[in-house]
Amino acid sequence: MTAVPVLTSAPTSTGVPIDLRGLSAAYGEHVILRDLTLSVTPGERVALVGASGGGKTTLLRALAGLIPTQGTLRIGTGETVRTRVMFQEDRLLPWLGALDNVALGLPRPDRLRAVRALRDVGLAGRERAYPHELSGGQRQRVALARALAHRPDLLLLDEPFGALDALTRADMHDLLDTLLTDTGATTLLVTHDLDEALKLTDRVLLLRAGQVALDLPVPLARPRRRLDTEPLRAHLETQLH
Numbered sequence: 596m597t598a599v600p601v602l603t604s605a606p607t608s609t610g611v612p613i614d615l616r617g618l619s620a621a622y623g624e625h626v627i628l629r630d631l632t633l634s635v636t637p638g639e640r641v642a643l644v645g646a647s648g649g650g651k652t653t654l655l656r657a658l659a660g661l662i663p664t665q666g667t668l669r670i671g672t673g674e675t676v677r678t679r680v681m682f683q684e685d686r687l688l689p690w691l692g693a694l695d696n697v698a699l700g701l702p703r704p705d706r707l708r709a710v711r712a713l714r715d716v717g718l719a720g721r722e723r724a725y726p727h728e729l730s731g732g733q734r735q736r737v738a739l740a741r742a743l744a745h746r747p748d749l750l751l752l753d754e755p756f757g758a759l760d761a762l763t764r765a766d767m768h769d770l771l772d773t774l775l776t777d778t779g780a781t782t783l784l785v786t787h788d789l790d791e792a793l794k795l796t797d798r799v800l801l802l803r804a805g806q807v808a809l810d811l812p813v814p815l816a817r818p819r820r821r822l823d824t825e826p827l828r829a830h831l832e833t834q835l836h
């Protein structure tokens with residue numbers, strides 16, 4: 596277990612609003628997102644769940660600007676939006692140490708932020724460690740530090756803990772819960788783990804055939820215990836199958 600840091604700094608971002616109207620996306624002839632409409636408020640945390648192939652990752656790709664779309668896709672209110680994506684695999688550069696991975700792309704004067712981000716994820720003292728010298732959970736911590744050090748307004752998380760064992764995953768949930776409160780970024784989390792969705796987010800969207808089949812608010816105080824989220828979980832289970 597790594598202790599969850601106590602963070603006292605003010606939010607580093609207020610998050611950005613997202614406004615999607617009649618959004619469609621396709622891979623060639625294969626239409627994945629169909630006329631999707633969705634509003635997300637600044638700083639809101641939203642989980643995307645649903646059966647495999649429902650379009651969850653495609654929606655993240657659309658939000659990251661990685662694929663062409665049709666319809667309205669608005670992120671923010673005109674100013675430049677800092678977006679960071681975190682994937683199931685850490686995507687660290689193997690020839691760089693932890694700190695250099697986190698600092699990659701940061702202007703030199705902002706390097707201190709990378710040091711702080713590594714500390715915040717519980718890896719102070721491991722700045723020089725190469726990815727192969729770290730455990731899977733530690734590598735995902737570095738990936739999370741890298742995402743947060745860039746002070747994203749929009750954080751897109753695609754099954755970031757899917758490859759971790761249950762204990763390490765639970766540890767990461769506590770850590771992310773704390774860090775998200777501190778950053779204030781608007782966050783979309785793709786996950787197959789309903790407990791993860793209900794612990795970390797304000798709202799769970801069930802995507803089916805490229806549309807929002809269910810939009811479930813999670814009006815529970817944090818930190819949340821399994822006991823608190825159980826009724827919502829049971830409801831979601833019935834909708835998933």
Ligand SMILES: Nc1ncnc2c1ncn2[C@@H]1O[C@H](COP(=O)(O)OP(=O)(O)OP(=O)(O)O)[C@@H](O)[C@H]1O
Pocket residue numbers: 622625627645646647648649650651652653654
């Ligand atoms: N690059 C691609 N080219 C063509 N088809 C793709 C591509 N990426 C995804 N697809 C198809 O688009 C559909 C939706 O995929 P997507 O990855 O968005 O689903 P998902 O809900 O995230 O699934 P999973 O839960 O398995 O990750 C699937 O049928 C998939 O085969």
